[in-house]
Amino acid sequence: MRKSGKINRWTGKFASDELEAEFQSHIFDVNRRHNFLAVAIALPLISGYVLLDSTVLEHAGFAIALRLSVIAFCAALLVTMKIPSLSRHHELVTATIIFLLGLVMNAIVWKEPSLGHNYYVGLIQGGVFISFLLRVGIIKLYSILISTYLIFLIVSQGKGQPEEAILQAVVLLTMFSLCGFGSNLLERHRRTEFLQARTIERQNAQLKRMLEDIRLDNARKVAAMNTLVHFVRTPIHQISGFTDVVMNALSQAAEEEGKLPPDCLKSVGYIKNASNELAGNVAKLLAYYRLDDGAAQGRPAPAPLHEMARDFKEQIAPEIECAFSGEKIEIMSHVEPIRIALSSLAQAYNEKAGAISRMDVVLARAPEGAAIVIVDDGPGHTPEEFRELAKPLTKLDRYLTSDGSAMPMAIRTAARAAEVCGGALTYEPAPGANRLTLRLKDLAPAEGEAAGEAAPAPAPDAESAETAPALRAAGAA
Structure with a gap:
């Protein structure tokens, strides 16, 4: 059953006894510490009034003895x-303790023949001990305030100073009313904060469960993709191999017998192409889904971008003239997603080998890490087309057509890999060229970050200065 969070207007407590007990347990140590400190400060302060008692009171000996004896007893408590x-x-x-201090005040008022020298007793001393009564329950607080005030009204009678008695009574009533009202507001405010803290704690627990469900859901998806590859890849390779065997057998039969059923080799070729396309699509889809899994497997590690960019150059088809330049750069990032991104881009360029004759690869430092700039002379894309190619895979947006059923995954995979690494994949059409930039963020913490200081921006070094013209030249190529 859900606990009611309603707060009583007069007592300042929760309407639910169970919730009130939970609140008291939650603030027990805080209240005990505050009460101890408040009393420990108030007792020496009140004991210091013995100096004033000895100079202004007619029965100073009685007042001093009573005050010190009660304070000693309160210290023991x-x-x-x-x-x-x-x-x-x-x-x-x-x-x-507070009630006893109030009795001391009223006893001094009762013993003195007049009220002329007791104004400080009801005003200053009352404000001191009421200030830390705010850590006491509202019922106990109201009881102390009312009883202390009624006793004062009784002992102040018969002093021959009705106007002075009324004035001090009004002052004490005003002070006690403000203290009672303020304590009530404080107790209600503390319980409201407690409810808000419980709500935040409950929402955080729900958020943790949701994040855990999302993590498990992603893990299930990756596991499903791995299982798909396990069950599909081997039969695909077997089909492709069997197709080669059948094509060789048919070719040999055609040579020996001199005749072959029409379009037989062409049909077998279709089977082989379809199996190869299926194998490639499965591999691309698996690479896309492995990006998040690879980033979640560990913390960022040193990524040798110079070596990885050279490996990318080696993957480019021989038909494309590829040039590489750049400085030696190493950043902290997720290594496997970067390798997947470069491999996917290499596949994309190799698929357009007939339309691309030259490409330049430039590695340079960027404001937050590094950038791999690829400039080619092949057919370009409009910004809308590139956004369509790079958008996250959330649904099947291409079905079987005359061009096949393969979905363009290379740019999408590279864009997602850059996002996983804290960077981005951008495209800029240039005159007679296409400029593709893979920006990677250095995930290493800044030196001054641990001390709460902002890390200064790194000054450009000699190698960066030499690479900048190469970047501009590549963009203008």
């Missing part, structure tokens, strides 16, 4: 707050 077996009664101990 204060010690019980530090005893583990008695500390749970800290609220009752605090209320008792």
Whole structure:
């Protein structure tokens, strides 16, 4: 059953006893510590009034003896707050001490023949001990305030100064009313904060469960893709191999017998092409889904971008003249997603080998890490076409057509890999060329970050200065 969070207007407590008990358990140590500190500060302060008692009161000896004896007894009660077996009664101990201090005030008023020298007693001293009564329950607080005020009204009678008695009574009533009203607001505010903290804690727990469900869902998807590859890849390779065997057998039969059924080799070729296309599509789809899994497997590691860019150059088909330039750069990032991105881009360029004759690969530093710039002379894309190619895979947007059923995954995979590494894949059409930039963020923490300082921007070094013209030249190629 859900606990009611309604707060009583007069008592400042929760309407639900179970919720109130939970709140008291939650703030027990805080209240005990505040009560102890407040009483420990108030007792020496009140004991200092003995100096004033000795100069302004007619029965100074009685006032000093009473004040010091009650303070000594209150100090003994204060010690019980530090005893583990008695500390749970800290609220009752605090209320008792405050009530005794109020009795001391009223006893001094009762003993003195007039009210002329007692104004400081009801005003200053009352404000001191009321200030830390705010850590006492509302019921106990109201009881102390009302009883102390009624006793004052009784002992102040018959002093021969009705106007002075009325004035001090009004002052005490105003002070006690403000203290009671303020304590009520404070208790209600503390319980409201407690409810908000419980709500935030419950929402955080729900968020953690949702994140865990998402993580498990992603893990299930990756596992499903791995299982798909396990069950599909081997039969695909077997079909492709069997197709080669059948084509060789048919070719040999045609040579020996001189005749072959029409379009037989062409049909077998279709089977082989379809199996190869299926194998390639499965591999591309698996690479796309492995990006998040690879980034979640560990923390960023040193990524030798110079070596990885050279490997990318080696993957480019021989028909394309590929040139590489750049400085030696190593950043902290997710290595496997970067390799997948470069491999996917290499496949994309190789598929357009007939339309591309030359490409330049430039590796250079960027404001937050590094950038691999690829400039080619092949057919370009409009910004809308590139956004369509790079958008995340959320649904099947291409079905079987005359061109096949393969979905363009290379740019999409590279864009997702850059996003996983904190970077981005951007495209800029240039006159007679296409400029593709793979921006990678250095995920290493800044040197001043641990000390709460902002890391200064790195100054460009000699190698970066030499690479900048290469970047501009590649963009203008």
